[in-house]
Amino acid sequence: MTKTTKSGLMGTPTRRHALKLGGAAVLSMPFVNRAWAATTEINMLAWYGHGEADVVAEYEAANNVKFVPKYYAGGDNMLALIAQSPAGTYDLILSDAEFVQQLNAAGYIDPLEASDYPLDDMLHEDFTNFPGHWADGKLYSMMLRGGHLGVSYNKNSVSEEEAQSYSCFWKPELEGKVGHFDWHLPNLGMMSLYNGNGASLWDLDDGKWDAVQETTMGLRKQVGGFFDYGGTFNGLKNGEMQAMCGIGDWITGVLEKDGAPVASTIPKEGGIQFTESYSIGKGSEKVAEVTKFIQYMLSPEGQVKTAQMAAYPGFCVTKAGRAALIAADPAEAKRSHQMEGMANDPIALINEGRIHYRDIPQQQSLEDWNDFWSEYKNA
Numbered sequence: 001m002t003k004t005t006k007s008g009l010m011g012t013p014t015r016r017h018a019l020k021l022g023g024a025a026v027l028s029m030p031f032v033n034r035a036w037a038a039t040t041e042i043n044m045l046a047w048y049g050h051g052e053a054d055v056v057a058e059y060e061a062a063n064n065v066k067f068v069p070k071y072y073a074g075g076d077n078m079l080a081l082i083a084q085s086p087a088g089t090y091d092l093i094l095s096d097a098e099f100v101q102q103l104n105a106a107g108y109i110d111p112l113e114a115s116d117y118p119l120d121d122m123l124h125e126d127f128t129n130f131p132g133h134w135a136d137g138k139l140y141s142m143m144l145r146g147g148h149l150g151v152s153y154n155k156n157s158v159s160e161e162e163a164q165s166y167s168c169f170w171k172p173e174l175e176g177k178v179g180h181f182d183w184h185l186p187n188l189g190m191m192s193l194y195n196g197n198g199a200s201l202w203d204l205d206d207g208k209w210d211a212v213q214e215t216t217m218g219l220r221k222q223v224g225g226f227f228d229y230g231g232t233f234n235g236l237k238n239g240e241m242q243a244m245c246g247i248g249d250w251i252t253g254v255l256e257k258d259g260a261p262v263a264s265t266i267p268k269e270g271g272i273q274f275t276e277s278y279s280i281g282k283g284s285e286k287v288a289e290v291t292k293f294i295q296y297m298l299s300p301e302g303q304v305k306t307a308q309m310a311a312y313p314g315f316c317v318t319k320a321g322r323a324a325l326i327a328a329d330p331a332e333a334k335r336s337h338q339m340e341g342m343a344n345d346p347i348a349l350i351n352e353g354r355i356h357y358r359d360i361p362q363q364q365s366l367e368d369w370n371d372f373w374s375e376y377k378n379a
Contacts, residue, residue, distance in 0.1 A: 039065065040065045040066070040289055041066050041067075042068065042091045042092055042289060042290060042293070043281075044067050044068065044091070044092045045070050045090040047311075049310065049311025051067040051069025052069075052311060054305070054308070054310045055306065063289075063293075065289060067092075070090070074183045074185075075096045076370065078095055078096075079102060082103070087281075087283035088281065088282070091284040091286045091289075092278060092279075092280065092281065092293065094277070095276070096275065096277075097131075097143065097275035098132065098359045099360075100140055100141040100277060100279065101135075103140070103141075103279060107282055109141070110140075110280050111139060111140055112279070112280065116291055116294075117294070118318055118320070122318055123322060126350070127317050130143055130275070130277075140279060141279040142278050143276075143277045144276050144297055145276050145306045145307070146273050146275045146317060147274050147315055148249065148274075148315075148346060148349065149186050149190070149246070149248035149264075149358075150248055150264055150265055151163045151164075151165075151166060151265055152236070152243065152245075152248060152252050153264075154242040156242075158171065158242065160263075163267065164267050165194075165267045165269060166193065167194070168243065169243055170219065171243075177241055178222040178241065178243045178244070179224055179235050179236075179240075180223060180225070181227060181244065181245070181247045182227055182246075182377075183246060185358060185369070186247070186274070187246040188212060188373070190272065192212050193271075193272070195212055199353070199356055201356055202360065203363060204362070204363055209364060213376075217376060219245075220376065224241060232244060232251055233255070236255055247264070248264045249336060250274070250312040253313040253335070257332075257335070266349060266354055270353075270354050270356055271354060272356055272357075273357050275358070300320045300323070303318055303320070303324060303325065304321065304324050304329065307325050308325075308332060313336060315338060322338055
């Protein structure tokens with residue numbers, strides 16, 4: 001998945017812009033301090049979109065900082081980028097939650113001060129004590145947002161009823177028109193759910209792992225391609241792909257808002273939650289500035305920003321954030337089911353046991369899964 005199509009970051013605010021933003025408060029300060037204060041650059045490692053103007057421009061202007069994002073695709077790539085960089089290269093690291101333990105074990109991140117963050121306002125108790133975010137009583141990563149992965153489909157080719165099972169990917173009419181988002185974890189996780197592994201979808205003994213590989217290989221004749229972010233998006237938009245495995249509303253939601261006849265749903269076999277979290281990079285000299293930004297993104301205003309992110313939408317994770325989204329953008333809150341009492345409310349799905357947090361293989365290595373994925377792609 002490549003999310004590097006553009007930078008989109010705003011430059012340092014001009015004096016006129018600063019005066020407009022700050023008004024009388026700015027005029028009351030010595031001009032030289034305000035106008036010529038050095039802008040602090042914050043190096044961010046993240047999925048595409050998190051350092052773009054729609055998310056950070058207002059914060060940059062108000063706080064005299066500039067984010068310099070380096071975008072990656074998939075946790076494996078993230079780990080490789082950090083391993084190849086000197087300590088202190090990245091001040092702020094956005095990671096998929098299942099990789100936080102590896103970041104911590106490798107010494108790539110520093111602990112956070114738990115009292116700095118609204119842990120008592122999280123939408124679900126799991127979010128407060130999220131697996132892997134804590135070690136030896138210390139918090140190492142703060143959850144920012146999430147999203148659900150399931151069956152993503154073109155409504156002209158797959159009915160809502162058919163989409164209630166991953167079996168729809170084998171529909172004869174879809175031969176050559178099923179795409180894969182090119183990352184092994186979500187795809188193989190879905191195949192594991194389809195095989196009936198439920199909550200043990202990541203914890204597979206040799207027999208169940210062999211069965212997941214067999215099921216996946218059985219889908220190969222249906223597959224028309226393996227795509228990064230842009231390819232996944234365009235494949236569904238132009239109709240080349242009529243169904244997509246390995247994604248969810250984070251792709252179809254953008255297209256749906258533009259009027260495309262696509263949707264994502266959580267099938268009867270269950271779905272997977274991706275969870276994105278912020279950590280402070282080991283050796284960063286900007287801990288105070290990064291802490292302040294993470295606090296902002298967990299504030300109601302920041303939660304609305306991340307839910308509405310132009311690159312791909314996500315779920316709020318705080319109660320105040322969800323309330324702010326409903327007030328600021330009720331259409332998006334309704335579209336994404338982020339309202340209590342709605343069918344497929346993300347929190348209700350978790351409570352019903354239909355959503356499983358994305359994880360890494362428990363009895364195989366990431367290399368085992370990646371090696372099979374390469375074999376599958378080349379079959």
